[in-house]
Amino acid sequence: LCPPGVLPLCCRPPAWDRAPRQPPGLPLAPCRSFSNNKIQVELDESSGVAMMKFKSPPVNSLSLDFLTEFSISLEKLENDRACRGVIITSAVPKIFSSGLDIMEMCGKSVEHYAEFWRAVQEMWLRLYGSSMVTVAAVNGSSPAGGCLIALSCDYRIMAENPKFSIGLNEAQLGIVAPFWFKDLFVNVVGHRTAECSLQLGSLYPAPEARRFGLVDELVPEEKLLEKAAAVMAQWLALPDHARQLTKSMMRKALLDRLVAHREEDIKNFISFISKESIQKSLRMYMEMLKKRKS
Amino acid sequence: LCPPGVLPLCCRPPAWDRAPRQPPGLPLAPCRSFSNNKIQVELDESSGVAMMKFKSPPVNSLSLDFLTEFSISLEKLENDRACRGVIITSAVPKIFSSGLDIMEMCGKSVEHYAEFWRAVQEMWLRLYGSSMVTVAAVNGSSPAGGCLIALSCDYRIMAENPKFSIGLNEAQLGIVAPFWFKDLFVNVVGHRTAECSLQLGSLYPAPEARRFGLVDELVPEEKLLEKAAAVMAQWLALPDHARQLTKSMMRKALLDRLVAHREEDIKNFISFISKESIQKSLRMYMEMLKKRKS
Amino acid sequence: LCPPGVLPLCCRPPAWDRAPRQPPGLPLAPCRSFSNNKIQVELDESSGVAMMKFKSPPVNSLSLDFLTEFSISLEKLENDRACRGVIITSAVPKIFSSGLDIMEMCGKSVEHYAEFWRAVQEMWLRLYGSSMVTVAAVNGSSPAGGCLIALSCDYRIMAENPKFSIGLNEAQLGIVAPFWFKDLFVNVVGHRTAECSLQLGSLYPAPEARRFGLVDELVPEEKLLEKAAAVMAQWLALPDHARQLTKSMMRKALLDRLVAHREEDIKNFISFISKESIQKSLRMYMEMLKKRKS
Numbered sequence: 001l002c003p004p005g006v007l008p009l010c011c012r013p014p015a016w017d018r019a020p021r022q023p024p025g026l027p028l029a030p031c032r033s034f035s036n037n038k039i040q041v042e043l044d045e046s047s048g049v050a051m052m053k054f055k056s057p058p059v060n061s062l063s064l065d066f067l068t069e070f071s072i073s074l075e076k077l078e079n080d081r082a083c084r085g086v087i088i089t090s091a092v093p094k095i096f097s098s099g100l101d102i103m104e105m106c107g108k109s110v111e112h113y114a115e116f117w118r119a120v121q122e123m124w125l126r127l128y129g130s131s132m133v134t135v136a137a138v139n140g141s142s143p144a145g146g147c148l149i150a151l152s153c154d155y156r157i158m159a160e161n162p163k164f165s166i167g168l169n170e171a172q173l174g175i176v177a178p179f180w181f182k183d184l185f186v187n188v189v190g191h192r193t194a195e196c197s198l199q200l201g202s203l204y205p206a207p208e209a210r211r212f213g214l215v216d217e218l219v220p221e222e223k224l225l226e227k228a229a230a231v232m233a234q235w236l237a238l239p240d241h242a243r244q245l246t247k248s249m250m251r252k253a254l255l256d257r258l259v260a261h262r263e264e265d266i267k268n269f270i271s272f273i274s275k276e277s278i279q280k281s282l283r284m285y286m287e288m289l290k291k292r293k294s
Numbered sequence: 295l296c297p298p299g300v301l302p303l304c305c306r307p308p309a310w311d312r313a314p315r316q317p318p319g320l321p322l323a324p325c326r327s328f329s330n331n332k333i334q335v336e337l338d339e340s341s342g343v344a345m346m347k348f349k350s351p352p353v354n355s356l357s358l359d360f361l362t363e364f365s366i367s368l369e370k371l372e373n374d375r376a377c378r379g380v381i382i383t384s385a386v387p388k389i390f391s392s393g394l395d396i397m398e399m400c401g402k403s404v405e406h407y408a409e410f411w412r413a414v415q416e417m418w419l420r421l422y423g424s425s426m427v428t429v430a431a432v433n434g435s436s437p438a439g440g441c442l443i444a445l446s447c448d449y450r451i452m453a454e455n456p457k458f459s460i461g462l463n464e465a466q467l468g469i470v471a472p473f474w475f476k477d478l479f480v481n482v483v484g485h486r487t488a489e490c491s492l493q494l495g496s497l498y499p500a501p502e503a504r505r506f507g508l509v510d511e512l513v514p515e516e517k518l519l520e521k522a523a524a525v526m527a528q529w530l531a532l533p534d535h536a537r538q539l540t541k542s543m544m545r546k547a548l549l550d551r552l553v554a555h556r557e558e559d560i561k562n563f564i565s566f567i568s569k570e571s572i573q574k575s576l577r578m579y580m581e582m583l584k585k586r587k588s
Numbered sequence: 589l590c591p592p593g594v595l596p597l598c599c600r601p602p603a604w605d606r607a608p609r610q611p612p613g614l615p616l617a618p619c620r621s622f623s624n625n626k627i628q629v630e631l632d633e634s635s636g637v638a639m640m641k642f643k644s645p646p647v648n649s650l651s652l653d654f655l656t657e658f659s660i661s662l663e664k665l666e667n668d669r670a671c672r673g674v675i676i677t678s679a680v681p682k683i684f685s686s687g688l689d690i691m692e693m694c695g696k697s698v699e700h701y702a703e704f705w706r707a708v709q710e711m712w713l714r715l716y717g718s719s720m721v722t723v724a725a726v727n728g729s730s731p732a733g734g735c736l737i738a739l740s741c742d743y744r745i746m747a748e749n750p751k752f753s754i755g756l757n758e759a760q761l762g763i764v765a766p767f768w769f770k771d772l773f774v775n776v777v778g779h780r781t782a783e784c785s786l787q788l789g790s791l792y793p794a795p796e797a798r799r800f801g802l803v804d805e806l807v808p809e810e811k812l813l814e815k816a817a818a819v820m821a822q823w824l825a826l827p828d829h830a831r832q833l834t835k836s837m838m839r840k841a842l843l844d845r846l847v848a849h850r851e852e853d854i855k856n857f858i859s860f861i862s863k864e865s866i867q868k869s870l871r872m873y874m875e876m877l878k879k880r881k882s
Contacts, residue, residue, distance in 0.1 A: 154787065174533040176540050187779040191481040192507055195544040199448065199537050200529065213780060235788065239762040239869070243787050246764055250783040281533070468827040470834055485775040486801060489838040493742065493831050494823065575827070 038066045040091060041073050048084035049232050050077050051225075055091035059098035062145045066101070067119040074126040084236055085133035087228045088153060090140055094164070099144030105273050106282050117269045120145070121262060124180065128152040129255045131244045133235040137228040139221060142166040143203055144177075150215070151184050154235065154247070157227055160218035162205040167214070171201030174281035176272065178265055180258045187254070189213055332360045334385060335367050342378035343526050344371050345519075349385035353392035356439045360395070361413040368420040378530055379427035381522045382447060384434055388458070393438030399567050400576050411563040414439070415556060418474065422446040423549045425538045427529040431522040433515060436460040437497055438471075444509070445478050448529065448541070451521050454512035456499040461508070465495030468575035470566070472559060474552045481548065483507055626654045628679060629661050636672035637820050638665050639813075643679035647686035650733045654689070655707040662714040672824055673721035675816045676741060678728055682752070687732030693861050694870050705857040708733070709850060712768065716740040717843045719832045721823040725816040727809060730754040731791055732765075738803070739772050742823065742835070745815050748806035750793040755802070759789030762869035764860070766853055768846045775842070777801055 038056040043049075052073060054060040062070075077083045090096045104116045127134065127149065134153040141164045142150055150156050150166065158164065168185055170177045177185075177198060185194045193212055196202075209215045219227045235243070258265065272278060332350040337343075346367060348354040356364075371377045384390045398410045421428065421443065428447040435458050436444055444450050444460065452458065462479055464471045471479075471492060479488045487506055490496075503509045513521045529537070552559065566572060626644040631637075640661060642648040650658075665671045678684045692704045715722065715737065722741040729752045730738055738744050738754065746752065756773055758765045765773075765786060773782045781800055784790075797803045807815045823831070846853065860866060 155784070171532050171536045171540055174536045176536050176543070179543060182543055187783075189780070190484060190778060191544075192483070195481075195541075196449070196510075198540050198544065199532070201532060201536075216784075238759050238787070238789060241865070242759045242762045242764050242789075246759055246786045247783075249764070249767060249770055250779070250786065277535070465826050465830045465834055468830045470830050470837070473837060476837055484778060485838070486777070489775075489835075490743070490804075492834050492838065493826070495826060495830075571829070 050086045053091040061101040063101040067123045089137035095140040096142040097146030099146045113270045156215040157217045158215040159221035165203040167203040169201040344380045347385040355395040357395040383431040389434040390436035391440030393440045407564045450509040451511045452509040453515035459497040461497040463495040638674045641679040649689040651689040655711045677725040683728040684730040685734030701858045744803040745805045746803040747809035753791040755791040757789040
């Protein structure tokens with residue numbers, strides 16, 4: 001994707017990215033060597049649009065490996081001057097992403113929790129802070145972290161199938177969405193809807209999600225990518241520089257807030273997830289999922 | 295309601311409640327001895343839901359006595375581990391609450407104004423900061439402070455009678471809603487609607503209030519309590535701990551802001567209400583109310 | 589308009605106006621001597637309502653002269669105790685205002701850019717911070733700075749002609765709306781709509797603008813002023829003092845933010861507008877406008 005020696009011209013890295021990295025940070029691969037194990041990336045150089053397809057069956061859960069690959073892929077595209085926009089979708093039928101991988105949060109060491117949570121943060125800082133146009137083509141259910149990915153894009157199109165649902169349902173699992181999930185959600189749907197929805201851990205069928213602005217548009221599933229390409233073309237018709245500065249102006253406050261509280265947020269996550277009561281809830285939830293499958 | 299020696303287990307008091315009390319604070323009664331003069335409280339231990347009925351005719355106005363009893367009742371329920379949710383409604387026909395008692399703001403001493411305003415703040419900090427699920431079953435008109443009570447709950451259901459109206463109509467009386475009424479209103483209906491509505495002191499018939507989200511749902515009056523119980527059951531189906539942390543995350547900024555500016559807010563109230571022009575407005579308003587009655 | 593020796597009684601100048609002026613500030617004329625070159629102002633003393641008509645053909649663009657006259661007119665009315673409200677409309681067919689005058693931003697000196705931008709800020713601080721009731725009667729298209737003027741009023745009524753459009757379309761010209769345009773826009777239409785709309789530089793036909801609250805009401809063009817007068821009467825029915833304090837409470841945070849960052853905002857504008865790439869964009873845009881005309 002990324003010819004050697006090419007320096008990013010249009011895409012100055014966002015401000016949060018110029019701060020010195022935390023020592024135990026995400027080991028970012030150099031630009032040219034990345035393997036596409038869990039995410040398939042294709043860049044159409046003529047349009048400047050990359051297609052990113054999650055292909056980590058059964059449910060595209062956001063494991064440490066998935067998150068790392070996602071961040072690396074985003075960084076590469078960000079630094080590739082041939083790329084101006086990304087469409088994010090799923091290669092797995094019926095699911096966009098099931099959200100954070102519960103396996104990474106269950107019975108692991110404190111060090112593992114820290115590494116995992118830092119990878120979640122890193123992914124979000126890259127995606128929400130991207131200077132590229134980002135369009136989510138949500139072709140399946142998208143709970144919790146899956147919804148976070150969609151919310152972090154510039155535009156959300158969802159397949160109009162009422163069997164597909166989307167929402168920040170953490171409360172249903174007995175866990176709490178971190179403050180930056182909340183800030184993001186408030187920005188998209190407003191304070192009142194966010195308050196009610198986060199407390200109830202609500203998942204919304206696509207048509208309902210559309211009604212209150214959690215997604216921007218519904219189209220028949222077979223027309224989803226075509227529509228995403230059309231929306232992308234509309235956004236890319238604008239001059240990059242003004243659009244990027246505008247995007248940064250709208251998103252800087254939230255990005256800065258996480259960057260300022262990043263270590264504290266990791267500590268909070270570790271302390272919460274290490275509680276025996278929370279571990280028990282998660283184990284019960286996983287049992288339930290296993291039973292459902294069989 | 296509250297067996298002796300029971301310590302609250304599920305409900306850690308919210309952060310604002312752990313700060314040292316102001317010396318001239320609300321004289322909170324010990325847990326077991328409270329009289330139900332103006333508010334009837336019944337706890338159904340099987341469901342964990344308390345019903346709180348305002349019964350202070352003619353209009354459930356928020357006098358110092360009413361506010362004190364309201365705060366004490368809320369504190370008791372908060373500390374009662376058998377109680378997880380409260381439904382707030384009125385036992386007086388056609389009125390939920392008429393708001394702050396103008397008698398407490400007219401021709402009284404500076405000390406009285408301070409005590410009264412502290413009681414208003416205390417009630418709001420307890421209600422908005424409650425870790426219980428709070429549902430307002432608005433079965434009558436609900437102007438000014440009555441609207442504040444409804445806005446502070448987790449969910450608002452209103453009788454669909456267009457003769458019942460709700461809103462923050464302070465401007466119509468020539469007075470100004472304090473900043474925390476405003477912050478709360480903005481969180482529920484958004485900045486634009488709040489700005490317009492507060493300047494005009496608008497009261498909205500129930501159907502209109504529903505349209506822009508000032509109330510969440512309308513039902514025929516005879517089904518109001520049944521619906522409130524159903525909504526409560528839905529909220530109580532969630533694990534308490536995650537729901538409470540989520541609620542606190544959503545509401546902490548507003549609660550903290552009042553706690554930080556509490557004494558200043560009291561001073562502002564005293565200085566405003568002591569003005570002869572304001573006293574005159576309030577006297578004229580009371581005259582008008584008296585004439586209406588006769 | 590303004591009898592000699594009259595001190596403003598009802599309208600205490602807003603807080604931002606009591607700070608010492610910046611030395612190179614807007615040269616405000618003394619109260620009695622103003623010429624109506626670009627804006628026609630008529631005060632009806634019986635109703636207390638002034639009508640302000642933009643009459644600077646061909647498109648009421650906001651030149652330095654226009655902005656200066658606008659600020660002076662607003663200041664006079666603010667200080668005139670006979671005036672309680674202003675209706676702002678256009679005397680030029682089909683256009684309310686085309687926004688900031690590009691001629692003022694093209695090929696001029698750094699000193700000129702500074703003077704111009706200070707005049708833009710001054711106009712906005714006066715209009716958004718006015719203690720009078722302000723109603724925009726938008727009787728034509730209203731892009732960019734024209735939209736800013738409408739957004740800064742208390743209420744927006746637009747002619748229901750779908751050929752008239754309104755919006756903050758700066759991004760389409762390759763320029764970026766400053767943070768206070770953005771803050772204002774977020775307050776009126778919410779964060780999500782503002783983010784999308786600012787990035788795309790969207791202009792909305794009147795009916796669409798109404799749908800998401802960018803304007804409050806649509807009426808047939810011939811009834812626009814009649815409707816504006818009726819809305820004004822409704823707002824003036826409220827006691828001035830409470831309404832003004834409420835308005836100030838809602839708007840103070842935004843006004844304070846610009847006052848605190850005024851010099852920085854001017855520097856940002858100069859540095860951005862002085863870029864050769866931006867100058868080139870603006871020249872191309874002006875060429876396009878010229879071709880359209882001929």
